[in-house]
Amino acid sequence: MPLDENQMRxxxxxxxxxxxxxxxxxxxxxxxxxxxxxEDRHFHDWYRFVLSFPPxxxxxxxxxxxxxxxxxxxxxxxxxxxTLIECKLRGVRAIGLEANPFAHFASSxxxxxxxxxxxxxxxxxxxxxxxxxxxxxxxxxxxxxxxxRCGDVRLRALDPETSRLLLKGSISPLPLHKxxxxxxxxxxRPSDACYGHMLLAFASALVFGASNLRFGxxxxxxxxxxxxxxxxxxxxxxxxxxxxxxxxRQRPFARTExxxxxxxxxxxxxxxxxxxxVITSPPYPNEKDYTRTTRLESVMLGxxxxxxxxxxLKKLLVRSNTRGVYRGDDDDxxxxxxxxxxxxxxxxxxxxxxxGKTSGFxxxxxxxxxxxxGGMARHFAELRxxxxxxxxxxxxxxxxxxxxxxxxRTGKILAxxxxxxxxxxxxxxxxxxxxxxxxxxxxxxxxxxxxxNGRGR
Numbered sequence: 001m002p003l004d005e006n007q008m009r010x011x012x013x014x015x016x017x018x019x020x021x022x023x024x025x026x027x028x029x030x031x032x033x034x035x036x037x038x039e040d041r042h043f044h045d046w047y048r049f050v051l052s053f054p055p056x057x058x059x060x061x062x063x064x065x066x067x068x069x070x071x072x073x074x075x076x077x078x079x080x081x082x083t084l085i086e087c088k089l090r091g092v093r094a095i096g097l098e099a100n101p102f103a104h105f106a107s108s109x110x111x112x113x114x115x116x117x118x119x120x121x122x123x124x125x126x127x128x129x130x131x132x133x134x135x136x137x138x139x140x141x142x143x144x145x146x147x148x149r150c151g152d153v154r155l156r157a158l159d160p161e162t163s164r165l166l167l168k169g170s171i172s173p174l175p176l177h178k179x180x181x182x183x184x185x186x187x188x189r190p191s192d193a194c195y196g197h198m199l200l201a202f203a204s205a206l207v208f209g210a211s212n213l214r215f216g217x218x219x220x221x222x223x224x225x226x227x228x229x230x231x232x233x234x235x236x237x238x239x240x241x242x243x244x245x246x247x248x249r250q251r252p253f254a255r256t257e258x259x260x261x262x263x264x265x266x267x268x269x270x271x272x273x274x275x276x277x278v279i280t281s282p283p284y285p286n287e288k289d290y291t292r293t294t295r296l297e298s299v300m301l302g303x304x305x306x307x308x309x310x311x312x313l314k315k316l317l318v319r320s321n322t323r324g325v326y327r328g329d330d331d332d333x334x335x336x337x338x339x340x341x342x343x344x345x346x347x348x349x350x351x352x353x354x355x356g357k358t359s360g361f362x363x364x365x366x367x368x369x370x371x372x373x374g375g376m377a378r379h380f381a382e383l384r385x386x387x388x389x390x391x392x393x394x395x396x397x398x399x400x401x402x403x404x405x406x407x408x409r410t411g412k413i414l415a416x417x418x419x420x421x422x423x424x425x426x427x428x429x430x431x432x433x434x435x436x437x438x439x440x441x442x443x444x445x446x447x448x449x450x451x452x453n454g455r456g457r
Contacts, residue, residue: 010124010235010242042244043089043113046197046237047106047204049080050215050293053281053396057431058086061279061447065392067092069254071276074386076263076379081107083279084256088113096258097269099316100291102298104260106203109196111256117245120194124238127198128231130185135178135231142178142231156180162299165310167213169221170296175210178230183300201237203297209233211296219293262316264331264378270386278383281396283320285372285408287365290317291324318375322361322368331374332367334381335417341373344408351404365403377417384422389454393423396431399443411446424451 040055067073069091075083078096080103087094088111098104132142138153155177157163171179179202186198207213210230214222259269263282283290291298291313298304304313314324319331335341345366352362387393397410415425426449433442 010121010128010239041240042247043085043110044082046110046241046244047080047200049103049106050219052079052082055082055086057396057447058083058279061277061392061394061449062086062090062092064449065277065394067277072274073277073279074266074270074275075280076266076278076383077280077282078107078258079103079281081110081258084111084258088253088256091252091254093254094256095270095275096256097261097263097266098258099260099262100294100298100313101260101303102203102294102301104258105196105301105303106200108258109200111258112196113245113247113253115194115197115245117242119192120197120238120242120245123189123192123194124198124201124235127182127185127189128235130188131178131182131231134181134185140174140178142229143227153177158299161306165299165304165307166295167219167221167292169212169224171206171211171213172224172226175225175228175230178228179206179210179300182231182234197241198238199301201241202234203301204237205230205233206300207297213296215293218288219295263318264375264382266379266383267385272385273388275387276391278387278391278393278395280394282376282379283318283372284398284400284410285320285369285403286398286400287321287368287402289321289323318379319368319371322364325364325368325371329371331378332370334374334377335370338373338413338417338420340413340416341370344406345369348403348406351406355404357404362404369403369408373413373417376414377421380418380421380423384452387452389452391452392426393450393452395448395450396445397448398434398445401441401443407441409444411444411448415448415450418448418450422452424453425449426451 037054037056044052044055062073067087067090071092073083073087073092073094074097075081075094076097078084078098079100081096084094084096084107096107098107135142140153155173157173157176157180158166183202186195186202189195189198192198210225210228210233212221212224214220261269291304291310295304304310311326315326317324319325319329348369349366352365357363395411395414397414399410400408411428415428419425429447429449431445431447433444
């Protein structure tokens with residue numbers, strides 16, 4: 001017998017949906033510029049990468065570019081799918097490329113609206129009941145304990161090699177134990193059509209409710225949560241998915257594709273001259289290790305199992321961090337004659353010497369800057385083959401001063417690189433400004449708008 005809408009509400013043991021803890025406060029730079037509006041939470045909020053750009057920005061450029069049904073939009077750095085979701089909501093076909101396997105998984109699930117809501121509710125109830133039964137046999141309830149003690153129970157933990165991949169203190173022992181029990185129960189149902197949705201809800205509950213992680217501009221470890229209602233948190237995230245899946249029944253939606261791929265080699269995944277528009281936000285040259293932001297969920301779900309896995313992932317990324325530079329990297333050859341990039345690299349090296357910075361990573365600051373812009377030049381060059389003549393492109397990028405306080409005007413340099421490769425630079429829009437506490441300067445976050453007219457290949 002099919003479930004009615006009242007039966008679609010999941011029972012949250014010990015935690016009401018409205019009381020489910022949310023992630024940390026989002027910064028309100030320039031008002032609401034980068035804030036996820038309440039009305040935009042559908043689908044996007046299943047899992048939102050902390051560095052995501054806002055849905056309203058995607059809509060602005062879909063409108064500006066005149067994108068309509070039948071067009072094909074690409075996000076070559078798709079992260080957790082903001083562009084894909086907005087295109088799907090408008091009935092516009094979209095393709096995403098993403099090199100991070102967890103982010104690729106998240107965006108794939110977020111774009112999958114074809115599962116049966118009743119089946120997701122039923123499966124989740126069974127999983128929750130099984131997990132709670134295991135915990136109760138151990139004398140553990142899914143409620144925050146006052147001091148996190150759990151008697152003589154031997155708590156489950158990750159093996160030592162896997163644990164070393166995490167930021168120390170990412171999650172406390174008791175919430176980790178509960179999470180591993182819950183994950184084991186979800187893993188017993190790999191043939192369920194909603195399996196990926198249950199895993200994505202697990203990742204959201206893990207990071208934004210059960211872990212000790214805190215997100216500012218960087219990911220870090222905050223005050224420890226000695227306990228957390230993990231199963232109840234998970235069910236609250238499942239409920240978001242169940243509620244949002246009512247929306248696709250109201251009108252048809254376009255197909256989306258997400259490929260696990262290197263953005264510097266788009267032709268491996270995309271048909272020639274098939275793309276009408278690009279809306280994306282690539283990495284910034286900021287010495288940020290983007291793999292750290294999704295490390296806990298990537299490790300827990302098995303996307304990263306060893307240092308070799310982590311190294312393989314980093315090799316697929318545009319270089320922006322010295323800990324992701326490897327012997328044999330040669331993207332810098334793409335910008336070897338670009339005067340501004342060479343000037344910046346020399347200024348960074350000169351400042352490094354003046355400050356007496358001698359570590360191996362600090363010695364690479366100048367080179368990683370060249371590798372970053374070289375990787376983006378390679379991306380722009382290879383992208384030309386998959387663009388239709390007349391295609392419009394929007395790149396959300398930001399100024400940076402993280403390499404020893406040497407200012408990098410990212411948008412201007414990327415516009416220069418694109419123009420040298422045959423793109424027309426239409427304009428640069430100011431998205432917002434960010435105040436740097438390090439340099440005491442306002443850094444611009446911009447949208448570089450380009451057009452490809454089929455020249456210069």
